[in-house]
Amino acid sequence: MQESWIRNERLSSQVAFLVEIDKLKSVLRKTFIMDRSRLENTAEHSWHVSLLAVVLLEHANDPSLDLNRVICMLLLHDIVEIDAGDTFAYDTEGYLDKEERENAAARRLFGMLPDDQQGEWMELWREFEDGVTHESKYAAALDRLQPVIHNYYTGGVSWRNNGIVRSQVLKRLAPVKEVSETLWQFTNDILQRSIDQGILLDDPIAKEG
Amino acid sequence: MQESWIRNERLSSQVAFLVEIDKLKSVLRKTFIMDRSRLENTAEHSWHVSLLAVVLLEHANDPSLDLNRVICMLLLHDIVEIDAGDTFAYDTEGYLDKEERENAAARRLFGMLPDDQQGEWMELWREFEDGVTHESKYAAALDRLQPVIHNYYTGGVSWRNNGIVRSQVLKRLAPVKEVSETLWQFTNDILQRSIDQGILLDDPIAKEG
Ligand SMILES: [Ca+2]
Numbered sequence: 167m168q169e170s171w172i173r174n175e176r177l178s179s180q181v182a183f184l185v186e187i188d189k190l191k192s193v194l195r196k197t198f199i200m201d202r203s204r205l206e207n208t209a210e211h212s213w214h215v216s217l218l219a220v221v222l223l224e225h226a227n228d229p230s231l232d233l234n235r236v237i238c239m240l241l242l243h244d245i246v247e248i249d250a251g252d253t254f255a256y257d258t259e260g261y262l263d264k265e266e267r268e269n270a271a272a273r274r275l276f277g278m279l280p281d282d283q284q285g286e287w288m289e290l291w292r293e294f295e296d297g298v299t300h301e302s303k304y305a306a307a308l309d310r311l312q313p314v315i316h317n318y319y320t321g322g323v324s325w326r327n328n329g330i331v332r333s334q335v336l337k338r339l340a341p342v343k344e345v346s347e348t349l350w351q352f353t354n355d356i357l358q359r360s361i362d363q364g365i366l367l368d369d370p371i372a373k374e375g
Numbered sequence: 376m377q378e379s380w381i382r383n384e385r386l387s388s389q390v391a392f393l394v395e396i397d398k399l400k401s402v403l404r405k406t407f408i409m410d411r412s413r414l415e416n417t418a419e420h421s422w423h424v425s426l427l428a429v430v431l432l433e434h435a436n437d438p439s440l441d442l443n444r445v446i447c448m449l450l451l452h453d454i455v456e457i458d459a460g461d462t463f464a465y466d467t468e469g470y471l472d473k474e475e476r477e478n479a480a481a482r483r484l485f486g487m488l489p490d491d492q493q494g495e496w497m498e499l500w501r502e503f504e505d506g507v508t509h510e511s512k513y514a515a516a517l518d519r520l521q522p523v524i525h526n527y528y529t530g531g532v533s534w535r536n537n538g539i540v541r542s543q544v545l546k547r548l549a550p551v552k553e554v555s556e557t558l559w560q561f562t563n564d565i566l567q568r569s570i571d572q573g574i575l576l577d578d579p580i581a582k583e584g
Contacts, residue, residue, distance in 0.1 A: 173561075174434075177558075180430050181524065184426065184430060185409060188409040189410075191415070192412070199397055201398075201401065203401070210399075210416065213418045213421045213422035213425070214396070216446075221389050221393060222386075224385070237446055241425055241426055315393070315394065348383050351383075
């Protein structure tokens with residue numbers, strides 16, 4: 167989208183980008199909003215998980231981490247879904263070409279911004295994907311914890327629809343263990359309660375041969 | 376909601392709060408999302424306007440302002456709408472008791488958090504509402520600019536549905552003038568284009584007596 171009527175050239179690119187990312191409001195996830203009336207979209211998910219990061223910071227083993235960087239990562243990391251779609255956390259086939267699809271999406275979408283900003287955003291997005299820094303680990307932990315809370319409070323509908331078992335969720339939630347003892351305890355408790363309530367399947371017990 | 380099974384008392388309050396604010400995803404605004412398929416909800420609006428703040432920071436007259444504080448304000452300032460509802464920007468009657476309704480909402484909602492956090496969040500929310508600091512002025516400017524961009528790109532549907540004229544929008548957008556010359560120029564240009572395209576009404580010319 168060319169916006170030649172915008173007199174400031176940088177602003178013209180930025181407005182085009184900000185209009186384009188509105189499409190994230192129409193990307194649907196597998197989780198339901200708490201009242202179960204509809205699926206959650208990725209834009210409102212990004213808002214919610216950013217607030218989780220703010221509210222739960224004290225539980226991070228390293229509470230001195232750069233919260234601003236965490237929030238920026240959480241606000242932007244899912245924008246690639248506009249082109250690449252939401253890949254369900256437990257979709258092994260979808261994960262095969264996820265990286266390729268999302269790299270192309272990041273180049274197109276962040277490429278709408280002026281060069282210096284494109285560079286910064288690509289860097290933030292890669293930092294989140296790589297998950298090496300404290301900030302990206304904390305951000306990823308919350309991004310994975312949020313749908314578990316949603317599943318618990320919506321009767322496990324997304325788990326049950328997709329036949330998910332405890333070990334799959336625990337594996338997916340591994341980043342939580344690394345960033346917070348309190349949140350890892352909470353994760354284990356909420357999964358045990360979900361199993362006790364019959365809304366999450368436990369793993370089948372291995373049969374003796 | 377009592378969550379007595381959560382072993383950490385602070386976490387228990389925080390989770391209850393984070394579940395409660397999910398309701399913001401069901402609060403509808405008067406603006407449409409860009410593809411005009413439905414009204415925008417306040418949670419996704421909060422995400423969008425937070426990213427406007429990040430992307431457009433360079434245009435602020437004072438680009439040294441505390442971006443983290445700006446984003447936190449934008450992420451939380453509309454949470455009161457869960458109880459108080461979205462008051463349309465041009466609804467003079469709704470504005471009469473808006474402050475009272477929103478104060479009660481802030482007390483109930485932020486009151487779900489541990490005391491120290493409640494204090495911090497009330498302070499951030501009041502700072503936004505008071506609009507005295509540089510951070511709150513910049514945040515407010517973007518919060519008001521975002522629906523104008525939406526209106527322009529959706530054929531002015533929300534303006535036309537509500538019979539809004541240019542001077543009303545300009546009055547509402549006054550905070551933009553204070554924080555950024557570039558964004559104020561943009562505001563005037565986008566309104567002029569909207570009038571030229573017939574999607575915003577100009578003010579009636581005063582008749583001579
Ligand atoms: Ca995510």
